[in-house]
Amino acid sequence: QQPVQSPQAVILREGEDAVINCSSSKALYSVHWYRQKHGEAPVFLMILLKGGEQKGHDKISASFNEKKQQSSLYLTASQLSYSGTYFCGTYTQGGSEKLVFGKGTKLTVNP
């Protein structure tokens, strides 16, 4: 039931783009994205809901393919501050209301 994230890690130079993927074997109700910097608490980035609604930060973009039960987080023109571990969390349809997180994608942005 745990969503699978890919890649596990990615290294970028400032200004480059990255895509982080999250996929589930179960039908999803919503996908939640969080970023955690080293030694800090996870911070909310975005929620994508079944049906197309999105809530989150203007500078972050993401997609949710309901047919494939996949979500992608798009990080464009990356900045040093984007470094951290990105987690996707999912709520499944018809399941109990537990937010199940993937194992994370570690993003490093170098100057």
Next chain:
Amino acid sequence: KAGVTQTPRYLIKTRGQQVTLSCSPISGHRSVSWYQQTPGQGLQFLFEYFSETQRNKGNFPGRFSGRQFSNSRSEMNVSTLELGDSALYLCASSIGGSGRIGEQFFGPGTRLTVL
């Protein structure tokens, strides 16, 4: 607005002991969720409390328990500690309602080390 606070921030215990961790949510938030974070397993859901009632529970043994008070503050207790319980324990608060559509605000966590 003050964020989510957790106490203590660090804790060292020995096997067999028990421990209580505390979480104070953001004012006005009625839901508190607890997570265990380890390098190997990532973030794993422990349980969620809403209006003093456990609303959801993860797949952890009965040694892990929690409660929520009328002011929404929450505690979690781990009895008979094992080495594998060493982890960062995070609590997160949200306004309430359905967690499926709401963002969670995480506290800084309590780092528990079991020797």
